Amino acid sequence: MEERKYLDIEDIELFFSTSEGTVRAVDKVSFGLPRGESMVVVGESGCGKSSLGNAILRLLPRNTEKYEGHVFLNSEDLMSLSDEKFRHDIRWNRLALVPQAAMNSLNPVIKVQDQVAEPLLVHDMVDNKEQAKDRVVKSFRRVGVPTDFLQRYPFELSGGMKQRVSIAMSLVTEPDIVILDEPTSALDMLTQANIMNVLKRIKEELGISFILITHDIGTSSEIADRAAVMYAGQIVEYTDARNFFGDPLHPYSIKLMSSVPRLDVDKDLDYIPGQPPSLLNLPEGCYFAERCHKRFEKCSQEPPLFEVEDDWHVKCWLYK
Amino acid sequence: MAAKNLLEIENLHTWFELKKYGFVTVGNVRAVDNVSFTIEKGEAISLVGESGCGKSSLAKTILGLYNPREGHINFAGTVLDSSDEEQMDWYRAKVGYVQQDPYGALPPFMTLKKILEEPMKINGIKDSEERIQRIKETMEELKLTPVDDFLSKFPHMLSGGQQQRTVIARALVLDPDLLIADEPVSMLDASVRIEILELLQKIQHERDLSVMYITHDLSTVRYFSKRIMVMYGGKIVERSPVGDLLDNPAHPYSIALLHAISEPDAENVDTYKEVPSGEPPSLLNPPEGCRFHPRCKYKIDGLCDEEIPPDFGCGMEGHQVACWLYRQEGEGIPDDS
Ligand SMILES: Nc1ncnc2c1ncn2[C@@H]1O[C@H](COP(=O)(O)OP(=O)(O)OP(=O)(O)O)[C@@H](O)[C@H]1O
Ligand SMILES: Nc1ncnc2c1ncn2[C@@H]1O[C@H](COP(=O)(O)OP(=O)(O)OP(=O)(O)O)[C@@H](O)[C@H]1O
Ligand SMILES: [Mg+2]
Numbered sequence: 233m234e235e236r237k238y239l240d241i242e243d244i245e246l247f248f249s250t251s252e253g254t255v256r257a258v259d260k261v262s263f264g265l266p267r268g269e270s271m272v273v274v275g276e277s278g279c280g281k282s283s284l285g286n287a288i289l290r291l292l293p294r295n296t297e298k299y300e301g302h303v304f305l306n307s308e309d310l311m312s313l314s315d316e317k318f319r320h321d322i323r324w325n326r327l328a329l330v331p332q333a334a335m336n337s338l339n340p341v342i343k344v345q346d347q348v349a350e351p352l353l354v355h356d357m358v359d360n361k362e363q364a365k366d367r368v369v370k371s372f373r374r375v376g377v378p379t380d381f382l383q384r385y386p387f388e389l390s391g392g393m394k395q396r397v398s399i400a401m402s403l404v405t406e407p408d409i410v411i412l413d414e415p416t417s418a419l420d421m422l423t424q425a426n427i428m429n430v431l432k433r434i435k436e437e438l439g440i441s442f443i444l445i446t447h448d449i450g451t452s453s454e455i456a457d458r459a460a461v462m463y464a465g466q467i468v469e470y471t472d473a474r475n476f477f478g479d480p481l482h483p484y485s486i487k488l489m490s491s492v493p494r495l496d497v498d499k500d501l502d503y504i505p506g507q508p509p510s511l512l513n514l515p516e517g518c519y520f521a522e523r524c525h526k527r528f529e530k531c532s533q534e535p536p537l538f539e540v541e542d543d544w545h546v547k548c549w550l551y552k
Numbered sequence: 553m554a555a556k557n558l559l560e561i562e563n564l565h566t567w568f569e570l571k572k573y574g575f576v577t578v579g580n581v582r583a584v585d586n587v588s589f590t591i592e593k594g595e596a597i598s599l600v601g602e603s604g605c606g607k608s609s610l611a612k613t614i615l616g617l618y619n620p621r622e623g624h625i626n627f628a629g630t631v632l633d634s635s636d637e638e639q640m641d642w643y644r645a646k647v648g649y650v651q652q653d654p655y656g657a658l659p660p661f662m663t664l665k666k667i668l669e670e671p672m673k674i675n676g677i678k679d680s681e682e683r684i685q686r687i688k689e690t691m692e693e694l695k696l697t698p699v700d701d702f703l704s705k706f707p708h709m710l711s712g713g714q715q716q717r718t719v720i721a722r723a724l725v726l727d728p729d730l731l732i733a734d735e736p737v738s739m740l741d742a743s744v745r746i747e748i749l750e751l752l753q754k755i756q757h758e759r760d761l762s763v764m765y766i767t768h769d770l771s772t773v774r775y776f777s778k779r780i781m782v783m784y785g786g787k788i789v790e791r792s793p794v795g796d797l798l799d800n801p802a803h804p805y806s807i808a809l810l811h812a813i814s815e816p817d818a819e820n821v822d823t824y825k826e827v828p829s830g831e832p833p834s835l836l837n838p839p840e841g842c843r844f845h846p847r848c849k850y851k852i853d854g855l856c857d858e859e860i861p862p863d864f865g866c867g868m869e870g871h872q873v874a875c876w877l878y879r880q881e882g883e884g885i886p887d888d889s
């Protein structure tokens with residue numbers, strides 16, 4: 233058997249039940265992430281990126297119909313832990329998540345320093361409030377929030393500062409892995425760039441792994457060591473960032489990459505005709521086939537995730 | 553008015569009065585602060601700038617949705633008078649508007665047919681066959697085909713891209729002379745953005761339509777317009793042919809914006825971005841002088857923090873920049889940087 237990566241996701245599935253049927257939001261997703269490395273998950277809106285993040289953190293909505301698979305962290309299968317144990321030992325402690333639109337879900341009536349301190353107090357990670365405050369100050373410094381903001385309420389902060397506070401909150405417990413769901417998409421370009429700088433510095437100095445979920449491929453390249461491309465609930469390509477940004481293999485990745493406008497080259501842009509299939513009603517065979525410019529007979533059957541080269545996985549018959 | 557110009561904007565100011573307890577005026581949000589520019593017939597122009605800099609406020613003022621505190625709008629040779637109802641009706645039929653936030657833009661309980669018919673009914677096109685004819689033509693232009701399949705659909709049955717094309721179709725169905733498109737593709741995935749921008753460009757050429765394209769995404773402007781204006785803190789700080797601005801940005805803010813964009817490149821992980829810290833200015837209490845000076849590393853003390861810079865030429869045809877560094881011909885950003 234292959235050696236396990238620090239974080240190793242195996243065949244994870246998360247389905248939702250709705251009045252119209254089952255939504256297969258995460259459909260047998262597997263990948264491994266070595267300790268200290270960061271990865272991005274990219275893909276079009278609705279392809280299941282946030283659901284994947286939630287599945288890893290076991291944050292399940294009420295209408296969850298199926299939640300299966302394995303999440304190994306340092307070779308321990310987290311799926312075998314009770315909810316209670318998972319909540320206490322894993323969430324925040326070792327795995328943290330900054331949810332999509334986190335900056336808008338800060339509690340408006342609690343001072344930001346108290347919100348950021350909360351995970352520490354809830355998990356008994358500090359002995360007293362003073363210690364908690366020291367950790368909060370440290371966390372604020374890391375993300376570039378002036379410490380005189382400690383006493384402020386969320387509405388007294390700009391969008392960029394609120395987003396930094398959300399990130400500070402995920403870092404305060406010093407977890408091994410932080411999942412960031414669209415951390416910059418609602419922000420200004422200059423603020424975005426500033427926050428990416430912050431993340432880069434934290435990654436370098438603390439060795440924290442980030443899993444960055446985004447539909448913005450340009451921004452994703454800022455902290456990616458590895459890249460996963462998601463389409464209709466599945467990972468269709470997973471590889472080193474150099475491979476992905478340089479010369480992606482899956483026809484979907486290729487199209488995705490060539491639809492990104494560039495400033496430096498006056499290249500012709502491409503787009504992907506049509507739209508992704510409904511996760512309620514998935515087609516037979518390869519899910520991308522309908523929109524694919526390289527489709528051939530074989531595509532009426534579902535391709536497995538082929539290992540094309542060492543550490544380069546592509547879910548496409550072209551690479552059999 | 554120069555014969556070729558369809559729209560001339562002169563010294564436009566749109567301020568929002570900010571009140572406390574409902575009646576005490578605390579101050580004014582200077583969303584549009586002395587803006588002037590022109591758009592020629594058949595020309596596409598882009599307006600870029602960060603969130604909150606006043607782009608939508610400028611668009612809505614041009615559309616007559618906000619009354620300017622000062623300044624003029626001259627459209628096709630007529631200076632608009634917002635109290636003249638008849639004139640405003642004529643004007644509104646000539647200007648199409650694609651509003652920001654496509655998801656809130658379409659009424660959920662109306663079919664596409666109803667949605668597209670509405671503006672024509674309001675503007676007195678009584679012949680229902682003519683209305684249907686126009687709807688069909690416009691839908692075909694926007695590739696909402698087969699038209700008959702789409703006519704009876706409700707917005708929630710459409711993908712984001714199709715919804716956005718419907719919003720554009722609604723803005724074009726009266727055959728306007730000017731289209732104001734406020735972030736028409738920002739909410740969409742990159743994979744469909746380009747399709748819509750290309751479509752818009754094709755229609756612009758075919759109809760000889762003037763377009764004002766508003767976006768915060770500098771990287772798409774090259775694919776759409778020939779001219780660009782950069783807005784910061786309620787003011788236009790740079791205007792230029794697009795290629796020229798991308799290759800030789802002059803204003804320190806434009807330079808920073810270009811630096812901030814991430815091209816998809818694996819090398820990015822190894823370098824930090826050089827971007828000014830700080831935040832966009834408050835429009836309630838904007839900084840004295842140049843609005844960008846608190847974040848600018850080239851700030852000239854006693855000048856940039858005191859006096860608002862006028863437009864200066866910066867060497868190239870049609871390229872102007874509101875920055876004191878360019879006050880003498882041949883000068884600009886200092887070399888040592
Ligand atoms: N609780 C739920 N019940 C039913 N369907 C859901 C639920 N949560 C998400 N979905 C659906 O699952 C699919 C995946 O959603 P998800 O939010 O994971 O996508 P995403 O890739 O994060 O999209 P975006 O880029 O827009 O954030 C979508 O079709 C969504 O409508
Ligand atoms: N009706 C209003 N009353 C008071 N203030 C307003 C009003 N509309 C806009 N503003 C303020 O004016 C400023 C400019 O807003 P505007 O919507 O024009 O920005 P924008 O450039 O379009 O931003 P975005 O990119 O986020 O759409 C902001 O500070 C905003 O809060
Ligand atoms: Mg999401």
Ligand SMILES: [Mg+2]
Nearest residue numbers: 607608609652
């Ligand atoms: Mg706007």
